[in-house]
Amino acid sequence: MATSKVLIVDDEESVAVTMAAILEMDGYAVTTALRGEDAIARLRSDTFDLVLTDLRLENFDGMDVLAEARRRSPDTIGIVLTGYASVESAVKALREGAYDYLLKPCDVEELRLTVARGMERRRVGLLLKERLRELEEANQTIHELNTTLQQRIDRATGDLQERVRELDAARREAQDHLEKLRELDKLKSQFLSIASHELKTPITAMSGFVQIAVRRIRRRLDAGRPREEEWRKEENTLLDQLEVVQRQTTKLARLVDELLDVSRIESGRLELRLTDVDVPELAAEVMRRHEVMSTKHELRLRHDPAGRFIVRADRDHIEQVLNNLIGNAMKYSPDGGPIEVTVASSADHEVLLSVSDHGMGIRESELPRIFGLFYRSPDRDARDVGGMGLGLYITKEIVDRHSGRIWAESKVGSGTTFHVALPTSVGAPVQVGS
Ligand code: ADP
Numbered sequence: 001m002a003t004s005k006v007l008i009v010d011d012e013e014s015v016a017v018t019m020a021a022i023l024e025m026d027g028y029a030v031t032t033a034l035r036g037e038d039a040i041a042r043l044r045s046d047t048f049d050l051v052l053t054d055l056r057l058e059n060f061d062g063m064d065v066l067a068e069a070r071r072r073s074p075d076t077i078g079i080v081l082t083g084y085a086s087v088e089s090a091v092k093a094l095r096e097g098a099y100d101y102l103l104k105p106c107d108v109e110e111l112r113l114t115v116a117r118g119m120e121r122r123r124v125g126l127l128l129k130e131r132l133r134e135l136e137e138a139n140q141t142i143h144e145l146n147t148t149l150q151q152r153i154d155r156a157t158g159d160l161q162e163r164v165r166e167l168d169a170a171r172r173e174a175q176d177h178l179e180k181l182r183e184l185d186k187l188k189s190q191f192l193s194i195a196s197h198e199l200k201t202p203i204t205a206m207s208g209f210v211q212i213a214v215r216r217i218r219r220r221l222d223a224g225r226p227r228e229e230e231w232r233k234e235e236n237t238l239l240d241q242l243e244v245v246q247r248q249t250t251k252l253a254r255l256v257d258e259l260l261d262v263s264r265i266e267s268g269r270l271e272l273r274l275t276d277v278d279v280p281e282l283a284a285e286v287m288r289r290h291e292v293m294s295t296k297h298e299l300r301l302r303h304d305p306a307g308r309f310i311v312r313a314d315r316d317h318i319e320q321v322l323n324n325l326i327g328n329a330m331k332y333s334p335d336g337g338p339i340e341v342t343v344a345s346s347a348d349h350e351v352l353l354s355v356s357d358h359g360m361g362i363r364e365s366e367l368p369r370i371f372g373l374f375y376r377s378p379d380r381d382a383r384d385v386g387g388m389g390l391g392l393y394i395t396k397e398i399v400d401r402h403s404g405r406i407w408a409e410s411k412v413g414s415g416t417t418f419h420v421a422l423p424t425s426v427g428a429p430v431q432v433g434s
Pocket residue numbers: 324328329332357359360361362370375376377382386387388389390391392393416
């Protein structure tokens with residue numbers, strides 16, 4: 001261990017020398033200064049562990065020596081020497097940072113003890129300082145570790161949040177899929193029950209009438225040629241039955257066509273062969289075909305006879321739209337009444353087609369759903385009328401494919417109007433004449 005260094009400052013040479021001798025014997029490296037200026041010079045060229053100074057030097061304040069010592073090395077221990085008469089100034093020195101004081105003339109043992117205590121105090125102080133520095137270092141390391149840890153936690157939290165978001169999106173997607181699958185499953189069940197019922201009804205009727213006809217003909221063959229009047233009656237009955245079979249065959253063919261259309265729509269195979277279609281002319285043609293099927297309904301076509309309402313469209317498909325809307329108007333007004341088909345033009349380069357009936361109507365809550373696949377009204381009256389819930393779905397798909405719009409207005413018990421807006425290919429429909 002390095003020898004501890006002591007600076008003794010006293011203008012009484014005998015005191016300085018004696019104290020130096022005592023302390024040197026205790027193993028300290030002692031330097032003496034007899035004047036304040038000397039002491040300051042020493043302090044500027046060397047550092048000391050402990051400075052022992054007389055408070056009252058010639059022309060100099062001992063406290064200035066201690067202040068200089070601490071400025072040079074803050075851990076330097078200061079001890080002041082003072083006479084009995086200036087105990088008060090010793091106390092003041094202690095307040096200003098001196099470690100201890102010795103009264104002159106001082107006892108050898110007291111000197112040795114005080115210096116030793118001062119040295120111990122300095123050692124402990126330095127040790128404390130060292131521990132404090134270590135603690136600060138450790139604190140700094142902890143702070144850095146904490147920062148790194150926080151950054152890693154932040155990154156991990158961010159990653160985790162991202163994963164949670166991804167998982168949430170995947171979960172929502174899966175839920176949507178599930179929802180769609182459930183919907184499809186429901187549609188499938190609906191389809192099976194509706195299709196089997198709707199297809200079975202005409203087949204049962206056809207098979208029944210064909211069986212009866214076969215039996216009649218066989219019986220007639222066994223009985224031999226009838227009389228003229230009897231033969232005519234039998235032929236008429238047979239004709240009636242064959243007509244029923246014919247009607248049912250047409251119905252069956254229509255149902256199968258609808259199913260094929262749905263299949264084409266679902267697989268994106270609905271083809272459009274575009275030509276210029278005269279809407280009132282096509283409507284009149286479709287209405288003529290429907291007119292002969294009912295005696296209860298009166299079909300009226302309204303349009304400006306001077307106007308030309310031409311759309312660039314697939315004729316067969318527009319015919320299908322008219323067939324479905326006029327067919328429904330008749331089907332859902334079983335008590336008959338007028339059915340009006342109106343063709344007009346709009347300012348938005350569209351041809352507007354509407355089909356109105358005075359039938360059972362549709363509840364407002366159902367209106368948004370009637371264009372859905374397999375949608376059939378739960379109402380008793382509507383249920384009693386046959387159907388697979390495909391007509392309006394196909395109609396809407398056709399209108400959509402022509403970039404048109406379709407919507408319905410209805411009042412239960414009063415009737416329904418379906419509106420179709422079809423864009424014309426070349427600007428607004430051309431109006432000829434006034
Ligand atoms: P459907 O084969 O059942 O007639 P649609 O798709 O043509 O199938 O019609 C769907 C449902 O919309 C029908 O079941 C019926 O409840 C209702 N609907 C369609 N047209 C009319 C109408 N003109 N009047 C009253 N209800 C209608």
